[in-house]
Amino acid sequence: MTVKKSASQTAEQPATAETLAQGRDAHRDETAPLVPVTARGEATRRRILDAAEDVFGEMGYYEASISEITRRAGVAQGTFYIYFHTKREIFAEMVGDLGHQLRAATRAAITGAPNRIEVERRGFAAFFAFVAAHRQLYRIVQESERVAPEAAQGYYDAISRGYEQGLREAMAAGEIAPANAEAIAYALMGIGHFLALRWLVWPQGAQADALPDEVLTSALEFITRGLGGPTGE
Amino acid sequence: MTVKKSASQTAEQPATAETLAQGRDAHRDETAPLVPVTARGEATRRRILDAAEDVFGEMGYYEASISEITRRAGVAQGTFYIYFHTKREIFAEMVGDLGHQLRAATRAAITGAPNRIEVERRGFAAFFAFVAAHRQLYRIVQESERVAPEAAQGYYDAISRGYEQGLREAMAAGEIAPANAEAIAYALMGIGHFLALRWLVWPQGAQADALPDEVLTSALEFITRGLGGPTGE
Amino acid sequence: MTVKKSASQTAEQPATAETLAQGRDAHRDETAPLVPVTARGEATRRRILDAAEDVFGEMGYYEASISEITRRAGVAQGTFYIYFHTKREIFAEMVGDLGHQLRAATRAAITGAPNRIEVERRGFAAFFAFVAAHRQLYRIVQESERVAPEAAQGYYDAISRGYEQGLREAMAAGEIAPANAEAIAYALMGIGHFLALRWLVWPQGAQADALPDEVLTSALEFITRGLGGPTGE
Amino acid sequence: MTVKKSASQTAEQPATAETLAQGRDAHRDETAPLVPVTARGEATRRRILDAAEDVFGEMGYYEASISEITRRAGVAQGTFYIYFHTKREIFAEMVGDLGHQLRAATRAAITGAPNRIEVERRGFAAFFAFVAAHRQLYRIVQESERVAPEAAQGYYDAISRGYEQGLREAMAAGEIAPANAEAIAYALMGIGHFLALRWLVWPQGAQADALPDEVLTSALEFITRGLGGPTGE
DNA sequence: CATGAATGAGATTTCATTCAT
DNA sequence: AATGAATGAAATCTCATTCAT
Numbered sequence: 001m002t003v004k005k006s007a008s009q010t011a012e013q014p015a016t017a018e019t020l021a022q023g024r025d026a027h028r029d030e031t032a033p034l035v036p037v038t039a040r041g042e043a044t045r046r047r048i049l050d051a052a053e054d055v056f057g058e059m060g061y062y063e064a065s066i067s068e069i070t071r072r073a074g075v076a077q078g079t080f081y082i083y084f085h086t087k088r089e090i091f092a093e094m095v096g097d098l099g100h101q102l103r104a105a106t107r108a109a110i111t112g113a114p115n116r117i118e119v120e121r122r123g124f125a126a127f128f129a130f131v132a133a134h135r136q137l138y139r140i141v142q143e144s145e146r147v148a149p150e151a152a153q154g155y156y157d158a159i160s161r162g163y164e165q166g167l168r169e170a171m172a173a174g175e176i177a178p179a180n181a182e183a184i185a186y187a188l189m190g191i192g193h194f195l196a197l198r199w200l201v202w203p204q205g206a207q208a209d210a211l212p213d214e215v216l217t218s219a220l221e222f223i224t225r226g227l228g229g230p231t232g233e
Numbered sequence: 234m235t236v237k238k239s240a241s242q243t244a245e246q247p248a249t250a251e252t253l254a255q256g257r258d259a260h261r262d263e264t265a266p267l268v269p270v271t272a273r274g275e276a277t278r279r280r281i282l283d284a285a286e287d288v289f290g291e292m293g294y295y296e297a298s299i300s301e302i303t304r305r306a307g308v309a310q311g312t313f314y315i316y317f318h319t320k321r322e323i324f325a326e327m328v329g330d331l332g333h334q335l336r337a338a339t340r341a342a343i344t345g346a347p348n349r350i351e352v353e354r355r356g357f358a359a360f361f362a363f364v365a366a367h368r369q370l371y372r373i374v375q376e377s378e379r380v381a382p383e384a385a386q387g388y389y390d391a392i393s394r395g396y397e398q399g400l401r402e403a404m405a406a407g408e409i410a411p412a413n414a415e416a417i418a419y420a421l422m423g424i425g426h427f428l429a430l431r432w433l434v435w436p437q438g439a440q441a442d443a444l445p446d447e448v449l450t451s452a453l454e455f456i457t458r459g460l461g462g463p464t465g466e
Numbered sequence: 467m468t469v470k471k472s473a474s475q476t477a478e479q480p481a482t483a484e485t486l487a488q489g490r491d492a493h494r495d496e497t498a499p500l501v502p503v504t505a506r507g508e509a510t511r512r513r514i515l516d517a518a519e520d521v522f523g524e525m526g527y528y529e530a531s532i533s534e535i536t537r538r539a540g541v542a543q544g545t546f547y548i549y550f551h552t553k554r555e556i557f558a559e560m561v562g563d564l565g566h567q568l569r570a571a572t573r574a575a576i577t578g579a580p581n582r583i584e585v586e587r588r589g590f591a592a593f594f595a596f597v598a599a600h601r602q603l604y605r606i607v608q609e610s611e612r613v614a615p616e617a618a619q620g621y622y623d624a625i626s627r628g629y630e631q632g633l634r635e636a637m638a639a640g641e642i643a644p645a646n647a648e649a650i651a652y653a654l655m656g657i658g659h660f661l662a663l664r665w666l667v668w669p670q671g672a673q674a675d676a677l678p679d680e681v682l683t684s685a686l687e688f689i690t691r692g693l694g695g696p697t698g699e
Numbered sequence: 700m701t702v703k704k705s706a707s708q709t710a711e712q713p714a715t716a717e718t719l720a721q722g723r724d725a726h727r728d729e730t731a732p733l734v735p736v737t738a739r740g741e742a743t744r745r746r747i748l749d750a751a752e753d754v755f756g757e758m759g760y761y762e763a764s765i766s767e768i769t770r771r772a773g774v775a776q777g778t779f780y781i782y783f784h785t786k787r788e789i790f791a792e793m794v795g796d797l798g799h800q801l802r803a804a805t806r807a808a809i810t811g812a813p814n815r816i817e818v819e820r821r822g823f824a825a826f827f828a829f830v831a832a833h834r835q836l837y838r839i840v841q842e843s844e845r846v847a848p849e850a851a852q853g854y855y856d857a858i859s860r861g862y863e864q865g866l867r868e869a870m871a872a873g874e875i876a877p878a879n880a881e882a883i884a885y886a887l888m889g890i891g892h893f894l895a896l897r898w899l900v901w902p903q904g905a906q907a908d909a910l911p912d913e914v915l916t917s918a919l920e921f922i923t924r925g926l927g928g929p930t931g932e
Numbered sequence: 933c934a935t936g937a938a939t940g941a942g943a944t945t946t947c948a949t950t951c952a953t
Numbered sequence: 954a955a956t957g958a959a960t961g962a963a964a965t966c967t968c969a970t971t972c973a974t
Binding site: 065066067077080081085086087 | 963964
Binding site for chain 4: 967968969970971972
């Protein structure tokens with residue numbers, strides 16, 4: 001194996017007595033991330049990760065196989081295990097990535113929104129656009145609930161936290177009705193999730209690039225009313 | 234053999250290369266249900282189905298095995314195939330059952346509600362109670378999205394249809410604001426789904442028998458406002 | 467799976483409520499022996515065990531493969547796991563068998579020996595004959611020290627115990643000099659082991675069916691003197 | 700490359716089907732030792748060898764991996780093959796080293812012993828001390844019987860030769876009874892081996908630093924008697 | 933001299949499904 | 954109707970070894 005277990009001094013040390021002693025005791029850490037050291041390695045890892053996203057998305061965690069992933073990545077099967085300990089590990093890492101991307105996209109979209117309602121409007125639009133563009137990833141998150149529950153909870157929690165903060169500020173500003181922010185956050189996520197499921201994920205083919213206007217409008221009205229208009233203080 | 238299989242060849246294929254190539258998930262003629270003819274058979278079938286519910290719920294579709302199911306059912310492995318063609322088939326059947334039960338429970342709960350808001354209140358309460366009592370089944374439906382998509386869509390569609398009808402009537406009666414009924418139905422399902430996930434499914438142990446009051450209240454207020462009060466026409 | 471986990475009531479019970487309840491809780495016992503129920507199963511298990519003895523003996527534990535074992539046994543690979551949980555398990559079972567056979571052979575040989583010295587003479591002869599006839603098994607025991615230490619210790623301990631008892635009786639009778647019986651037992655086993663290694667196991671081909679007379683004589687004289695003649699009480 | 704390999708082609712074979720078919724234990728031209736030329740190289744080789752001793756001792760030949768060895772040695776995996784052709788080669792070399800050390804320790808211990816009995820006493824003490832200090836190495840030799848039989852036989856033969864010579868001289872001097880020297884040598888080795896196994900190798904923890912007095916005494920008395928006192932010719 | 937990356941054969945184990953009794 | 958046995962494909966993961974830099 002030629003991959004560092006996390007960022008730490010590894011090879012620059014000439015093999016002195018001290019480093020030796022350390023080497024002796026440093027038992028294999030099964031959980032240490034497998035970080036490539038060279039650019040070539042980094043590129044290979046990336047290729048594998050990308051291939052995994054495709055494969056997991058198309059086939060699902062269990063039907064996917066490492067050999068399919070490495071085939072698409074164009075590397076030998078053994079190469080996979082240079083960069084990831086297990087099939088589950090790469091899956092969980094993907095879910096993390098995904099959440100990261102989604103949050104970045106949403107954050108970018110809502111920047112500069114004049115009020116909470118507009119935040120919701122833009123946020124939902126960004127979310128639906130993202131799902132339409134990454135339909136497989138949607139299924140991945142769904143599946144992660146069984147396969148890598150920590151990853152799934154991390155995904156939802158991170159989204160929720162961002163949501164809650166915005167909601168609390170809006171409540172404090174009197175823009176929306178006061179309420180348990182986490183409850184509202186999860187309610188909103190649920191709405192987004194199910195609308196996307198019904199109108200973006202289930203439909204096959206190209207007709208599913210966006211929600212029907214009528215649906216989007218009804219949903220946004222529902223949300224707007226639900227959040228409670230300005231309280232008029 | 235005392236099991237009907239509505240006149241169709243089933244296993245006549247000798248194990249040729251092609252049939253083998255179909256692999257473990259060979260979809261065969263699953264249109265011919267295997268219906269037990271005697272009471273004893275009926276009971277065995279039931280036992281297998283019950284065991285399957287446990288096993289699938291605990292372990293998930295892929296980690297579950299027929300042998301674990303039959304072990305828990307107290308029958309031999311071969312017996313399984315007297316009543317079900319494939320692993321997938323029994324899974325899909327379970328999802329159907331599940332939806333049935335849930336809808337029955339909900340319908341019973343909302344009967345006699347004086348207005349739409351009360352319907353929602355009671356409906357949600359019933360839903361949460363059902364989830365708390367059938368936590369495994371919740372995961373099953375979730376998983377069915379990948380494993381047996383038709384079953385999953387059937388599940389959600391049936392719930393949605395009931396929902397929509399109620400909503401349309403309420404809209405017609407001016408009880409709630411007019412909107413695309415299916416959109417609202419899926420939004421409400423999403424809310425229920427995610428609140429249950431966050432407060433009933435994720436938490437470990439006994440503290441998860443019901444939603445915290447505050448959460449439930451906030452959610453119901455959100456929904457009530459969202460649906461729109463009486464339009465006063 | 468169609469094999470009982472040890473001798474216990476399994477199938478004769480009609481599936482009543484009680485047996486069901488039991489079935490539910492009886493989680494898979496990973497350590498329960500896999501005992502065949504029918505004669506056919508028993509025969510298959512035997513074939514696998516015999517093949518394993520050959521294969522392990524010839525190639526050693528690690529170079530041996532399950533697929534080679536099942537090939538020689540004339541069964542499919544999966545069949546192996548109906549009767550044994552792991553490669554290690556069958557190996558350990560073999561070592562147990564072996565010890566059993568060896569002790570039986572030795573016991574038979576020494577029955578009726580007039581005195582302790584004659585016991586040793588006959589015992590060693592029986593041991594060498596056994597090793598010559600089961601040269602592979604010798605290597606197996608040797609290897610078991612690493613692969614299945616409990617099995618190895620069990621093997622030696624059982625032999626030693628028999629030895630010790632005989633020695634103690636002989637000491638009590640004044641036939642041999644008093645000493646720590648276990649020490650003498652292990653010393654005698656060591657002698658047998660190394661003589662067999664040098665003159666029966668290492669030599670290739672047919673010339674190694676027995677120890678050279680001179681060697682055997684020298685060894686027996688050494689042992690005879692070592693045990694100490696009658697103490698003349 | 701600064702490592703001599705006495706003029707012979709080594710790796711020129713492109714990885715064709717045939718070379719691959721040789722599998723992982725391909726015996727190649729192991730007759731060309733890989734001798735380091737610089738002091739740095741010498742030190743690296745030494746580090747690898749020391750690490751290998753630990754690893755092989757702890758895990759055994761087959762469970763040990765080159766990557767574990769190089770990890771402990773603090774070098775890259777590729778570096779291993781600068782100094783050793785194969786895994787087997789380094790293993791065999793270790794066994795050789797070991798025998799060397801053991802013989803040196805024993806020789807030092809018996810120097811100046813007044814008679815054969817005293818030689819045995821001191822020799823056994825030295826042997827047991829060595830085993831207690833190198834418990835892993837004991838297992839290594841044991842395993843070498845399968846993995847590198849030549850090395851194992853070399854090990855025992857060298858010890859035996861030293862033994863035999865001493866025995867023959869003692870016989871000639873009338874110090875001990877005449878006998879086949881090799882038989883007696885292997886018998887004595889067997890005794891030492893099995894006593895060490897039982898009282899030094901098997902016991903876990905610190906209580907196993909030496910044989911119990913009673914055991915040692917009984918064994919030495921057995922040996923003393925066995926060798927036969929002065930024949931008084 | 934040394935390194936890190938890459939390879940790919942191979943091994944164990946699981947499991948849905950079939951079948952004779 | 955039920956059982957126990959058998960099958961064999963497939964999947965994950967390990968590891969000795971090679972090679973370009």
